[in-house]
Amino acid sequence: MTEQAQQQAQKTQQAQQAHDEQAAASPEELREQVERTRSELGRTVEALAAKADVKARTRAKVTEVKERAAAKAGAMKRQAAAKSGTLRHQAASGAGTVQHKATDVAHRTRGRAAQGARLAQDNRKAVLVAAGATGAVAVVWLMLRRRRA
Template sequence: MTKPEIPADPQRLREEIEQTRAELGETVEQLAAKTDVKARTKQALGDAGGRARQTLTDVKDQAAQAAGVVAEKASTAKQQLSEADLPAPVRRRLPLAAFAAAAAAVIVVVVVVTRRIRS
């Protein structure tokens, strides 16, 4: 190992010593941060919580969008049924069936999205 050159100028030597102290201080701070398990755990939990909240928001948005599509389709189906020439008992049962199908579609979308998030 070679010895570093020692500057002859005392002022330059002081500057190098100060620079070395600053670098050593930064290194010590970095090592201390790595050994602070409690702080690192809190940071990891905060990050995970943020990701979970974002995912939940995304799922809510997708579910609301799917519900809007289903509601629109149910409304269209109801309008078409009211305009159709069907006997009264059949017309009364069809909107209920359309609503049940729409609700089932929303449930399927929510289940699929939830499973994709968990995997």
């Protein structure tokens, strides 16, 4: 016997004892006792019927579990959407940083190449003399090498 059924049985037993101890003094008191007894009996029958209706209890439990699962799924969906937004923002920020750095490196490289070209133009005579000297050294070296061979 379950605890609730035991409690209900005790209540019924107490009501019966109270009824036995107090005999109705008048027909009106007797009617009130009968009405109270009917009310208690109705509640007892309803409680027992609810306990015995396994199908309804199972449906109620299934509904409760579905509602909890739906609430959990909704919470997880909201959490995933929030995390997705954060990651999207971080990815966009990282892409912007990489693009900025690549642009910066390209500008610096172009600047250095232009600086080298300006230096060569400004010192045209020195570049030509250095190229001529390098060529002369190469020719002398080749001539010496052929003589030894």
